[in-house]
Amino acid sequence: MTSATTITPQAYLQAQSRWHPLEIAFWLATLLPFVLFPDYLSLASQIAITALFALSLDLILGYAGIVSLGHAAFFGIGAYTAGLLSKFGWGDPLSGLVLAAAAAGLVGFAASFIISRFRHFTLIMITLGLGLLAFEAANRAHWLTGGSDGLQGMSIWPVLGIFKFDLYGYTAYAYSLAALFIVFLGVRRLINSPFGLALRGIRENWVRMPAIGADSRAHIRKAFTIAAAIAGLAGAVLAQTTENVSLESISFQRSADVLVMLVLGGAGRLYGGLVGAAIFMVARDQFSGIAPQYWYFWIGVLLVTVVMVLPNGILGGLSHIYARWRRK
Amino acid sequence: MSTAALPAKEAIVSSAIALATRGLSKAFGSLPVARDIEINLPIGARYALIGPNGAGKTTLINLMTGMLAPNAGQIFLGGDDITMLGPQERVRRGLARTFQINTLFAGLNALEAVTLAVAERRGLAGKFWRGVGSHSEAIDEAYEILRKLRLGDDCYQVTRELPYGRQRLLEIALALATKPKVLLLDEPAAGVPQEESGEVFEAVASLSDDLTLLFIEHDMHVVFRFASHIIVLVGGAIFTEGSPAEIAADPGVREVYLGKRKHG
Amino acid sequence: MLPPIFGVLFDGIAYGMLLFVLSVGLSVTLGLMNFVNLAHCAFAMLGGYVAITLVNEFNWPFLATLPVAFAAAAIVSVALERTLYRRLYRASDLDQVLLTIGLAFISVAIAAYVFGTTQQPVETPEVLRGSIGVFGLDLGKYRLFLIGVALVVTMLLVAGLEYTRFGAQVRAAVDNQRMARGLGIDVDRTFASTFALGSGLAGLGGALAIEIVGLDPNFAFTYLVYVLIIVSVGGLGSIAGSFAAAILIGVSDVAGKYYAPELGAFLIYLVMVVVLMWRPAGLVGRR
Numbered sequence: 001m002t003s004a005t006t007i008t009p010q011a012y013l014q015a016q017s018r019w020h021p022l023e024i025a026f027w028l029a030t031l032l033p034f035v036l037f038p039d040y041l042s043l044a045s046q047i048a049i050t051a052l053f054a055l056s057l058d059l060i061l062g063y064a065g066i067v068s069l070g071h072a073a074f075f076g077i078g079a080y081t082a083g084l085l086s087k088f089g090w091g092d093p094l095s096g097l098v099l100a101a102a103a104a105g106l107v108g109f110a111a112s113f114i115i116s117r118f119r120h121f122t123l124i125m126i127t128l129g130l131g132l133l134a135f136e137a138a139n140r141a142h143w144l145t146g147g148s149d150g151l152q153g154m155s156i157w158p159v160l161g162i163f164k165f166d167l168y169g170y171t172a173y174a175y176s177l178a179a180l181f182i183v184f185l186g187v188r189r190l191i192n193s194p195f196g197l198a199l200r201g202i203r204e205n206w207v208r209m210p211a212i213g214a215d216s217r218a219h220i221r222k223a224f225t226i227a228a229a230i231a232g233l234a235g236a237v238l239a240q241t242t243e244n245v246s247l248e249s250i251s252f253q254r255s256a257d258v259l260v261m262l263v264l265g266g267a268g269r270l271y272g273g274l275v276g277a278a279i280f281m282v283a284r285d286q287f288s289g290i291a292p293q294y295w296y297f298w299i300g301v302l303l304v305t306v307v308m309v310l311p312n313g314i315l316g317g318l319s320h321i322y323a324r325w326r327r328k
Numbered sequence: 329m330s331t332a333a334l335p336a337k338e339a340i341v342s343s344a345i346a347l348a349t350r351g352l353s354k355a356f357g358s359l360p361v362a363r364d365i366e367i368n369l370p371i372g373a374r375y376a377l378i379g380p381n382g383a384g385k386t387t388l389i390n391l392m393t394g395m396l397a398p399n400a401g402q403i404f405l406g407g408d409d410i411t412m413l414g415p416q417e418r419v420r421r422g423l424a425r426t427f428q429i430n431t432l433f434a435g436l437n438a439l440e441a442v443t444l445a446v447a448e449r450r451g452l453a454g455k456f457w458r459g460v461g462s463h464s465e466a467i468d469e470a471y472e473i474l475r476k477l478r479l480g481d482d483c484y485q486v487t488r489e490l491p492y493g494r495q496r497l498l499e500i501a502l503a504l505a506t507k508p509k510v511l512l513l514d515e516p517a518a519g520v521p522q523e524e525s526g527e528v529f530e531a532v533a534s535l536s537d538d539l540t541l542l543f544i545e546h547d548m549h550v551v552f553r554f555a556s557h558i559i560v561l562v563g564g565a566i567f568t569e570g571s572p573a574e575i576a577a578d579p580g581v582r583e584v585y586l587g588k589r590k591h592g
Numbered sequence: 593m594l595p596p597i598f599g600v601l602f603d604g605i606a607y608g609m610l611l612f613v614l615s616v617g618l619s620v621t622l623g624l625m626n627f628v629n630l631a632h633c634a635f636a637m638l639g640g641y642v643a644i645t646l647v648n649e650f651n652w653p654f655l656a657t658l659p660v661a662f663a664a665a666a667i668v669s670v671a672l673e674r675t676l677y678r679r680l681y682r683a684s685d686l687d688q689v690l691l692t693i694g695l696a697f698i699s700v701a702i703a704a705y706v707f708g709t710t711q712q713p714v715e716t717p718e719v720l721r722g723s724i725g726v727f728g729l730d731l732g733k734y735r736l737f738l739i740g741v742a743l744v745v746t747m748l749l750v751a752g753l754e755y756t757r758f759g760a761q762v763r764a765a766v767d768n769q770r771m772a773r774g775l776g777i778d779v780d781r782t783f784a785s786t787f788a789l790g791s792g793l794a795g796l797g798g799a800l801a802i803e804i805v806g807l808d809p810n811f812a813f814t815y816l817v818y819v820l821i822i823v824s825v826g827g828l829g830s831i832a833g834s835f836a837a838a839i840l841i842g843v844s845d846v847a848g849k850y851y852a853p854e855l856g857a858f859l860i861y862l863v864m865v866v867v868l869m870w871r872p873a874g875l876v877g878r879r
Contacts, residue, residue: 009439009471012484060410067686114869120685121628122872130863132817136858142418194447194463195456197436201444204433211393211431212445213419213506214453227869263770293709293809297701299873303694307687308676 016194022156026271030177034041036107038272041169043085045232047281048176049238054262056230061189061259062097062267064223065203066115067124069255070131071231076138076250077106078232083151083245091157093175093240097233104232112221112228119206131255138250151245165241170228183230184274190226191270199223203268260299263306266313277314340552343407346371346540347423347510349411350450352391352401354564361387362398363565368509375542376555380584384564385544386428389512393425394418406509424508426499428515428544432487438498442470445505470505477501477531493524498533504535511535517550529554552576560584593798598695598729601843608842609742610804614797614815615822616749616834617790623766623829628676628685632794633819634699634812635665639795640802641703644712653779654717658741658799665795666788673784678852681780703809711806720803734803741800745793749831762786766829770779818845821864829872836875 004241007015009269033044034315053075060066080099090096111130118126138145146152158164190196198219201209209216248254257280258273265276310317347369368387369375377385390396392403392443402411410418430582432439444467447453462469474483477497482490487498496516503511516532517525529550535541545551551558552572559569560581568578575581618632636702639661646652646660657720672695680688720737764772765779773779801815802809818841826837841860848859867875 009483010461010464012439012461012469013443013467014459017459017461025774062687069689118868118872121622121626121828122824122868124628124685124689125820126865126868128817128820129861129868133858133865136856136861140854140858141854162531186788190456190461192329192459192461193453194444194460194466195454197440197444197447197460198453200436201433202443205431206437208427208431208433208502210395210415211419211425211427212448212502213416214444215416218619219454222456233657259690263686267686295700296697299702300694300697303690303697306675307683307691307694308679311687 017188022211023271026274029179031183033173038168041099041173043281043285045169046238046242046252047278048173048180049234049241050177050258050261050281051274051277052180052234052237053231054258054265055184055270056227057258057271058236058267058273058312059187059190059199059227060220060223061228061262062269062272063199063203064220065219066127067205068127068131069124069252069259070127070129070134071227071258072250072252072254073131073134074104074228075235075238075254076134076230077107077236079143079239079243079245079249080138080151080235081232082152082236082239084238086154086243087151091155093156095238097179098157098239100236100239101104101229101233104235105229108228108232109221112224115224116217116220128252131252135247135250135252138247145247146246147247148258151239154239154245156240156242156243161183165243176237176241179233180274183233187230188234188270195219195222196264200268210272260303262313264313265303266315266328269313269315269319272315273312276313279314298301336499342433345369346370346373346406347542348404349392350402351403352388354387354391354396354398361564362391363563365401365564365566367559367566369540369542371540372510372537373540373542374554376551376558376559377542377544377561378546378548378551379561379567383561385437385561386514387564388561389425389514389544392512393423395423415553419506419508422507422509423512424503424506424510425512426503426514426516427516430492430495430499431449432495432498432502434488435486437484437486438474438479438490438501439470441487441498442473442483442501442505443467445502446470446473449506473501473504476528476534477504491524493520493527494526496520496524500528500531508539510540510542513541515544515546517545517547596850600847602729602731603735604843604846605632605811605839606732606842607697607804607846609739610797610801610838611815611818611822611842612835612838613742613745613800614794615838616745616794616831617787618819618833619792619823619826619834620745620762620766621710621783621828622823623827624696624762624786625681625765625769626828627681627783627787628692629677630687630689630820631672631695631699631812631815632692632791633798633814634696635669635791636794636798636801636815637703637807637809637811638668639665639701639792639797640796640798640807640811641712641820643799643802644707644714644807647714648712654714654720658796662792662796665798666792669791670784670788677787678780678784680817681783696816700809700812703812704758707809709809711779711808712802714802714807716803738800738804741796745796746831746835753831758785765810773839786847787867818860821852821860824874825864827871827876833876 033041037044057071060068081103082096085096085099114126115123139147143171154163159171159175165171198214199216202216202219205217235249238249261276261280262273264273264280306313345368349365349367352365354364358383359395379385387396391398394413397572402409404410405418405421405423410421443460443466446469447463450466452463471480471483474480479494479497479501482494487495490498500516517528520528532554555572557569558572558575560567560575562584568581569582597847618629621627621629642664643661646657647654676691678692716734720734723732753763761777761782764777766781769779822834822837822841824863826833844860849857
């Protein structure tokens, strides 16, 4: 029954971070749109961007257990930073990306001192409040952001001087997918590191952490800052690939949608946000004809179902079925 | 440094005393839960803390570990005043505790949980670049702790699937991973079925001699078997203390505690 | 003639009273069980639509619809509590947030389907139209009525909490849930009853709100933010806190719109974040 006698502890833990064939299949599948769905490359690009945003939320929600209703603040900060850089003359995408991520990360670092001090309802309300404040700030500062008209006058230079962003969307999707994959690799390493274990400890049992000598607040500040930077990076990719920034990128709706996607796919499973984003965005595209409140009706039904029946999202449900099938 | 009896309210604590409190007091509103408590735990001691339910035993542990802030009084660890330090800082200095109700990482397996504790102690928990699997010293240390507590074979099982008695052992393993000098055990065998409680007591018995132990316990057989000194807490204050023989013979204790209730 | 500030204050207080009736139920249930019910304003919306239907389709007098709005919201809340909420009392914050937001989404869609997306008009009863002149101020009769209703509700709640056995149970459970259970109080049942009462009050508030702010399917979310702000600023489980916070928010909102419209809702969000940082349990809260 136990395999403990055949595998050393170190080998066991190292095996946890080995690439599973399904993962490789997943990433190969992300290349399919280039070949099979060339007309949908801009949608594919949106999915990659949203998936990256969902991944950043997973870091704080799925791994550290922080419920944030205002995560779009960082997405928006990244988007507007990249947009403003371009508008004021610096249109290089890669350096713009780095600067935007840094800006979002900096704001995230400042906010993390507040976030790490609170829990439960108070924390939810503070994240909501900070998110709404960010939205209002962007809305009111229309001399800078363009307000509800959106940011105008962006012009993005070709990536590495060679690859232009054009209407066909090849460059855009390649760019978004590359950003997603590279950041994913980093997050995957993080999750499998001692820091990742500490975040899971925080999520599993907040009370036990100080009892083993852990400084939970410091861990949360670190995770929150990294998550903010990644969200900002995702926002910047959106701004650069669409040459446009609107208030939607910093709105409550974006915060709520990404939360739904993550929960749908399954939080705390690395791929949950990616899967959830893909399903959500494709569905929304297919049902784009119906009025928004009816779309949200089905989202509501979905949420109630997930909470009552599928608490770990789709990936959780699948792994549960797989585990039961293996036991037979 | 002399280990002779110290003056009662003396703020200087001998370095042969592993853990001491002076005048420790706490009240919730008008309800006092700790009254002017003075305790001296010599290094290597095996002290038991007993008392009726609601006497404030767990509260005292919470005060010592920093989970609760006192209204007055001081706490000394190895001669250093730790009263103002936060809980994790006290753990770093060598004061660990277990919880009466299992407070474990339900979704982690035993190896991961203890490795995390070891990593925290070694300052590795902030590192996010190298995988957990590459920190072989920490893993080996974690596995050794588990093995000594007979949890080696179960170490890959998720905590929530472990039998209750093994979970209690994991409670102790997590505390030991912090390499404490003083260990506070809150009813280590609480809720453990009869067949498994022997393992828990053996684990407690096998703890190193330079580890100072204070344990809360209701089972008098366990207390008389393991403790060299017993402190009786009633209504938040120390009622009396002494050797097991003295306590067993004390009519006041009998009346307050031993006589009044059947053990369990 | 009194300066316009008094008119602004009066309107602000009336608005605050409305917000209080809407919020008090959520504050008490949050303080009792820490259950995050983001569908609270959906119950308010339900009450509003019940009132509208009774007035417009069945020609009921407006005042008679108020108790029915209260009852309808309370009954629906009991049904939902029995089937769904009950299972999540000890669930994580996230699960509670997701379930109740999902219910709110569903309710918005149903409202839009049945009643359409435009604001529903309701005729104010004759006796409440117009205004009374007091010290040169035009005090709207409806707003006076609103303040009156809110004060009656407050007095009944405070008296109920202080002098009834049920009230004592609620106070005990809010203060220290574990000890209350230890004393034999069925906290889950207490919560269910309080939840029904709080949702009923929300329904009443929804009906009362029609005249002041209008009713459309988005009501469930638009006012949720205000209610959440009042509850967190006032303190969970505190009627006095909700009362004070509601007046504060009501007056700030009206004064803000009158004196500094460029600021928008910025000020309110800032007030909330600052208060929560200073006092995480709210101004009067205890945790």
